[in-house]
Amino acid sequence: MDFELNTLNLADAAREKCDAIVMLVTSTFKAGKDPLSLLAGEALKAKHLEAKAGKLLQAYRSAGIAAPRVVLAGAGDGSGKKVHAAVAAAVASLRSSGAKRLLICLPAGSAEDAVRAAVVGTAEASYVYVTTKSKPEGRELQRVHVAVEDSQRFKAAFAAAKGVASGIEFAREIANLPPNIATPTRLGEEAKGLAKAHGFQCEVMGPKEIARIGMGSFLSVAQGSEQPARFIVLQHQGGAAGDAPIVLVGKGITFDSGGISIKPSAEMDEMKFDMGGAASVLGTFRALGDIQPAINVVGLIPTCENMPDGKAVKPGDIVTSLSGQTIEILNTDAEGRLILCDALTYAERFKPSAVVDIATLTGACVVALGGVRSGLFSSDDALASALSAAGEAALDLCWRMPLDDEYADGLKSNFADVANVGGRAGGAITAAKFLQRFAAKFPWAHLDVAGTAWKSGAAKGATGRPVGLLVQYLLTEAANRPVAKPAKKAATKPAPKSRSKAKAK
Template sequence: MDFELKTLTRARICSEKTDALLVLVPQDTGAGSDPLSALTALAIKSGDFEAKPGKLLAAYRAPGIAATRLVLAGVGDASPKNIRTAVAAALGAVKNGNTQRVVLCLDLLDALQAEAVRAAVTACGDVTYVYTTTKSKASPSRLQRVLIAVGDAASAKAAKAGLDKGTALLKGVEFAKEWANRPSNHATPTLLAGAARELGKLRNIKVEVLGPKEVAKLGMGSFMAVAQGTAEPLRFIVLRYDGAAKTVAPVVLVGKGITFDTGGISIKPAAEMDEMKFDMCGAASVLGTFRALAELQPALNVVGLIPACENMPGGRAIKPGDVVTSMSGQTIEILNTDAEGRLVLCDALTYAERFKPRAVVDIATLTGACVIALGGVRSGMFSTDDALAGALAQAGESSMDLCWRMPLDDDYAEGLKTNFADVANVAGRAGGAITAAKFLQRFAASFPWAHLDIAGTAWKGGAAKGATGRPVPLLLDYLLGQVASSRPKAAAKPKASAKPKAAARTRA
């Protein structure tokens, strides 16, 4: 979908020929003499329309308005959240049929902010996204173009910033959705590595892919153990976005890339097992974030690490009670082979140390326990660093991709103790999301670290089954918030002594 930004008067908006005109109407809308303002005022006065978030009033070939279809959409106080709700509702009402071009009118909004435009753009993407890759008869959305109309130059400047950020985010989210939605036979570790290599063709992104031999040489025994039950070879994907000086420490993103999870020998129930293709949504979110970074080109350095493999119950698969040695040297007793995500992530966290990172964030569909705790509204967030946790929480709020900080009390690690290794990979049902995080914490002691458990937010089931693209918005806002602090500090000028100052005056 293409987006265009234009500064248009109310009269010009009324005469704009388009398939649909969507008008965002805030509370206390001002009066006007043009047909659009008059119709809006009349609808509100008559009680047929309220400017509450999500409220709609549709008209066909309204007098004085050139658009075939007109939709008034209430936005209340015009917050980004309300704008997202309104645009999703309005566009949902007109996207079917012959609608190919839409004008989205933001002219009625006072003091237009960039975040409002970003919310509108991403809402458009959410409504019109259609997965088509493995369908014999693809039916993509007919909507091809959205013209965003604003009323003056000041609004246009803010709108341009929001449009740039919104379209970049949309590309990242849709990239993440695409790879998360693909069936596992169309998104093997090898194919996932191919997707990363495609990103490597973009500006400032470099990609390296390690295979089984390289991973074995690194000593990633925990990662290799998960992959040993499948015929599909593992891949360890390393992405680098270099937007700042080499001296600037990077942020490292680690995405769980289990391209299909049967549970291994501790096999899952058959019902809804097809959804385990989504167990690589953490990896997909890292790929999507890099896609957005390539568009925006922010001045910071980012590393992406994706340990990708399948978890299958083959003849060589790991068994409950097996002990493996991680890259860190710590031994792990595998009490449950369905707790495999932490086994691949722990080696990736150890690998992250070589980049001397300023912070490390891992993203994983890790535990059903997190779904029970937080549902599908907020991702679970665990962190050993208050500043990092605060920055992620703030990014969640600003991007409307919410998370919630969870505890990491040492007492939760008691259940991970075992007589046969340094640590067990599970600690029972109680507090399962927390004990999983406590396991990962053992491998993240040398840097500020956070863990995002996205098991409840990465995809939806039922009739709306599909990936959400989360937490790409949260990650992108967090990274953009780090740009200012990523700039290398200028070297302080040495103070001159009294004699050189005198000499300088003499020479002058």
């Protein structure tokens, strides 16, 4: 979908030739003399329209308006949150209308958050998964014009919003693919495609290279599947050569059967979404490719299947992680932390300024926070505050959870350095405490997105969260960092690489 930002008032908008107009109406709206204002004013006066966010009124072939369809959408106080709700409802109402070219008129006095919300809300509401359908119908909207008072003022915010929208859609598309297509190998290919299109550095390692590095915990999860594991390393070098990068680590379990500790069959199909963390990292890099912020970012994706084969890891097995710590596997369905811990240790070689891991990690987090907010765990207050603020700004919310030392007591083992589970009580926290053991050498945060990365029921599908949060965090960090002089070529240091450069097999 193509987005375009235009300087248009309501009188200009009424003359625009398009398939539909979405006009946002706030609680402080004052009608002018143009056809759109008069239409909205009459609707409000007759109480056929409310300015409450999400309330709609459709009109057809209105006098003085070139577009055949007009959707008047209540936008409350005009804030980003209300605009997002209004645009999402309006665009959803036009899904089956055949509209290909849409004009969205933002309220007078709108701020940057409203522009961002209009773009992202439109992209989210118009997304339809069609990749594996025999009749790919439903993706009708092709071009969206966003009308504001002064397009130049919102140029940067609009460009960032388009990048976020493309990143969210990319993440949703990858996560929605069936597990026989979205294999670890496919994720590696997608990473290479992003690197080629946007100039990232990319390395994709196979089982031999992963074993040579010493990722015994990661490979223990993969050993029960015929699909070979992949370890993906993506790098965006937008900052100065010596700047410490931010590392994003995404859990990439492309299908989670539970392994020997097998899951119930009901809704097991949704375990294709267990690579939602990996999808969000790929989606974030898709957005970085468009926006090109001045910051160094590394993406690490350990990806494999968790299957119950004769070679699969068993409850009671003990494995050795990349850090050298031994792990007693008491439950093979607690596999995400086993692949993430090795990736966290690998992150040390980049000497990062911060590391954020993203994972559909625990059902316990769904019980605690539902599908509204992602769980945020962090050993660093400043990092936690930055991520929380980014979530608020991006309307991609999270909530900080505790990390008291006492929560780690249940992870004690008589036979290894640590067990991989600690009982049902506080399950999301004990999972985070497990990961914290492998993240002591840098500021670290963990986002448990088990409740927010996808939806079940009639709306089943990936959400693309928390791409919005991650991109907003990175953009804020880039803006707050001092502008560094470009490094001389002779002084440029190569980015850290794995010990093996062999091709994945």
